[in-house]
Structure formats: structure tokens, C-alpha cells
Amino acid sequence: MATVFILNGPNLNLLGQREPHLYGHETLDDIEAMCRDHAVDLDLEIDLRQSNHEGVLIDWVHEARRLADGLICNFGAYSHTSIALHDALKACDLPVIEVHLSNIHARETFRHASYTAQAAQGMIAGLGPTGYRLALTALADLIDA
Template identity: 55%
Template sequence: MTNILVVNGPNLNMLGKREPSVYGTETLADIERQLRIAADELDVRIDFFQSNVEGEIINRLHDAFGVCDGIVINPGAFTHYSYALRDALATISVPFIEVHISNIHAREAFRHLSVLAPIAVGQITGLGTYGYELALRAIVKTAKK
């Protein structure tokens, strides 16, 4: 069975409360519920991890080595500067898709750069929480090749 890991970075535990005009009113639990439904439909196993701590995310990614077939990651603010996160993803060589609820390219200039995008299978940005489902479907297709 295909194993997919969904990783959420800093402040995403506050979805539904944090800037609803930017991120909407859905919570992380809502997103996970929707992804479980899609994972059942796709017949894949899905695990979730969220942390506000960069090192914890890196450790979880290391644990995915040899176990996961694909990763969906919303790295939050780590997107823009975490070379440690980028190195972890490069080291484990598990295909991943980067997801952002808001359109990072239409926001403040510092948000336009992703240090992860060059090594990602793809990036989905600005489609709200639906971007997670699109990323799941795409990474499953990639992982089954």
C-alpha cells in the first residue's frame, strides 16, 4: 500500500483562528478529515504531523525515509529560509509536493521565495485548503510511477 505523510509547519495548528481573511476558517482537523476521505478513495495510507519546531519536523522527515512513498508538506514560514528542512527533504529522497493555502506569490515580497520548490515535485499555492487534496492526488500518482 502507498504511504503518504502530510506535514504541517509552524502556526498551522492555529488554522481557523489565525488570520481567517487569509487562511480561511477551516481548522487543521478539518483538513485532515477531508484528506482521510480522499486517502480512502485512493486506497492509500496517510499519516499526519504538525510541529512549530523545525528540528521536530526534520526528525519526522528522517523517520519517513524508506517508509513513505510521498510527502505533502506545508512548511509555513520555513518555506522561505529553512535550508535545514530542504537538506532533510533532499537527504531522504522521498518525492514531495509543497502546499500553501494562500498565494505566497501575491503576498509580501519575503514570501515569494521558496527554498524547497527547486527540489519539489511541484508546488500548489493559493487554492485554499483544497490545495492539500490536489497535492495528495498528485503525489499518489507520482509515487505509483
């Protein structure tokens, strides 16, 4: 069974509380439950993690290189600032899908560019928690290919 790491960055631990008009009312636990249910349908094992610390996220990308078959990332604001996360993704040699709950292209200009998306096979933005389910489906296809 293929393993997919789902890595979430800063402030995603506040989902359901922080700016629900942008991010919705679902919590990260709700998203994890949805992902676990969908992963069963796709015959995937998932490992979902969240950290507010860039170095921890980098360490997890390095760990995914050894232990995972694919990676879904929502690095939040680090997507727009972290060349280090970009470089870690490039080095992990795995299929990567970036997810954003909100449409980053319809928000502040500084959110329009994502360093980390440049190291991913694709990005899903603006579809709320459904983006994670779609990313799992896409990643299953990439892993099978």
C-alpha cells in the same frame, strides 16, 4: 498500500483562528478529515503531523525516508527560511509536493521564494485546503509512476 506523510509547520495549529481572510475558517482537523476521506479514494494511508519546531519537522522528514512512499509538506514560514529543511527533503529521496494555503506570490516579497519547494516535485499555492486534496492526487500519480 502506499503511505504519505503530511507535515505541517509553524502556526498551522491555529488554522481557523489565525487570519481567516488569508487562511480560511477550516481547522487543521478539518483538513486532516478531508485528506483521510480522499486518501481512501486513492488507496493511500496518511500520517498527518504538525509542529512549530524546525528540528522536529526535520526529524519527521528523516522518518518519512524510512516509512513513507511520498511526502506533502506545508512548512509555513520555514519554507522561506530553512535550508536545513531543504537539505532534509533532498536527502529523503521521495516524491514531495509542497502546499501553501495562501498564494505566496501575491503576498509579501519575502514569501515569494521557497527553499523547500526547490527540493519538491511540485508546489500548490493559493487554493486553500483544496491544495492538500490536489497534492494527494498528484502524489498518488507520482508514487504509481
